[in-house]
Amino acid sequence: MHQTFDAALGIDLLHVNQAGADHNRAHFDRWGITCMNIMSSPGAGKTALLERTLEGLHQKLAIAVIEGDMTTELDADRLRQYGVPVVAINTGRSCHLDAKMVAGGIHTLEHQHDPNALDLVLVENVGNLVCPAEFEVGEHAKVALLSITEGEDKPLKYPIMFQEADCLLITKVDLAPYLDVNIEQIAANVRQMNSHCTIISVSAKTGEGLEEWFGWVRSRVQASPLAKTHTHA
């Protein structure tokens, strides 16, 4: 009969990723960059939103994109036509970006472009409503997209993503006349678990709501204690 001993550890399993995320954020802070983590299920419209965002803001803010959710180089080319640095991360079959992968993206970006000249880095996460919510990458704000074709119940079924979001974009609202969907109910379901996030209904196709979204992005960039004093246009 052997005696059994106990060791109390109390170690968080995500501590390695958390340390990596803090490290990435420290880099962004030093360069005066605001970083946003863009998350949604596949097909909710992250790339279309990024295109419209670059189109609307690239003359006002110096933006770079770290692309995790990329099926082809075509996506990156679509974004590069706005003249912004786009770094593609090879995610393989990962279901989410983690801090280490984004650190690789930051490293590449740093060598291609002077990070001190940037205001904003948009990280497009892998399309997935579950895992990305658990893995911080060093962002200052989390942006979740939910398209109206996905249904009102998704925030209740995948609550963590929506509970953590600082901004929720309800996308593809131009389709509302063709669908049996209650947009107010989507917002109410998110409010059950998140009283603070900004909720904006947008359409990348018609442009509805985009000005409000751009305003939110700019206010977050300007609110950063390390925001650049220079302004573009």
Added chain:
Amino acid sequence: MHETDMTKALILTVRDWWESQPDRPNITKIHLMVGQFTCVEPAGLQFAFEVQTRQTFLENAALVIQDVPLVAFCHPCQQEYQPEIGRQYACPTCQAPMDDIRSGRELKIDRIEYDGAEVGNLTPNPATTR
């Protein structure tokens, strides 16, 4: 399947502890606390643990997962409640949003059970877990 990554983090963390012990004890159980309000599936963790610990210092260790329920605190009502995951998160009494989570977000190694007297029987091979 991020349970695979989480299991890797679990094994590396336990190995760090194990290597820091002068007598490299024989680990029999790892107690893990997994909150219900996390993106982790306990069955996925068990499977990944079994596969990833084969022929390592943890081959004979069991993973014991303790489910931690989601408990929120409603400030207007000054009371705790258990949200119904998938259905209702706001306070059932006053409908205030779930703002203060008291438990259910845990993902941590709570404690390790080990058998100090069996040290000599160990056949550790840490290299295989790298």
